[in-house]
Amino acid sequence: MIYLASGSARRRELLEQVAVAFTTLSSEIDEAVRVAESPWDYVQRMAYEKAAEGARERDRRGLVFAPVLGADTIVVQGDDIVRKPDCVAAARAALRRLSGGAHAVYTAVCLLGRDRREAVTRTDVVFKALTDAEIDAYCATGEPIGKAGAYAIQGRAAFFVSRLCGSYSGVVGLPLYECGQLLRAEGVL
Numbered sequence: 001m002i003y004l005a006s007g008s009a010r011r012r013e014l015l016e017q018v019a020v021a022f023t024t025l026s027s028e029i030d031e032a033v034r035v036a037e038s039p040w041d042y043v044q045r046m047a048y049e050k051a052a053e054g055a056r057e058r059d060r061r062g063l064v065f066a067p068v069l070g071a072d073t074i075v076v077q078g079d080d081i082v083r084k085p086d087c088v089a090a091a092r093a094a095l096r097r098l099s100g101g102a103h104a105v106y107t108a109v110c111l112l113g114r115d116r117r118e119a120v121t122r123t124d125v126v127f128k129a130l131t132d133a134e135i136d137a138y139c140a141t142g143e144p145i146g147k148a149g150a151y152a153i154q155g156r157a158a159f160f161v162s163r164l165c166g167s168y169s170g171v172v173g174l175p176l177y178e179c180g181q182l183l184r185a186e187g188v189l
Contacts, residue, residue: 001188005050005070010174027050038079046074067186068112068113082094085147111182119175126164153171
């Protein structure tokens with residue numbers, strides 16, 4: 001059994017898919033990017049800070065000791081993080097930016113148990129050129145709001161992806177191969 005320091009429904013579904021027993025803990029943290037922080041360092045720090053906050057929550061509540069898993073996913077184009085949109089206008093801008101080009105999706109995982117175990121994946125994704133009508137129709141679904149890069153690859157945005165090289169589950173939000181390696185090293189699997 002592990003604790004998942006995440007409110008993400010997708011992460012819960014992925015762990016359920018591979019039959020990992022877990023309990024969810026809150027992991028509210030400051031997600032601001034530090035000055036001169038690279039996207040790689042940022043996503044790795046976010047996963048660690050979420051796991052650390054989850055471990056503090058476990059201990060505050062007096063729960064049984066078990067490893068805590070934190071994760072974070074970002075979309076990067078060039079050297080810039082494409083932020084999670086909080087409104088339709090921001091989602092449209094992000095999708096226009098990704099349209100017809102390549103971007104990277106970094107997902108970091110951190111497992112705090114007997115030791116601190118971490119992994120970061122990079123998946124390269126290419127979007128087809130999107131029309132304004134496609135962007136508007138997708139935004140009207142509400143799906144891009146709050147999503148890294150303004151899209152959910154497991155949802156309707158699957159039609160936008162012309163090529164993917166790397167971890168599909170990492171783009172969804174939890175790279176299962178790497179998670180499995182961390183869980184095995186910790187003795188959970």
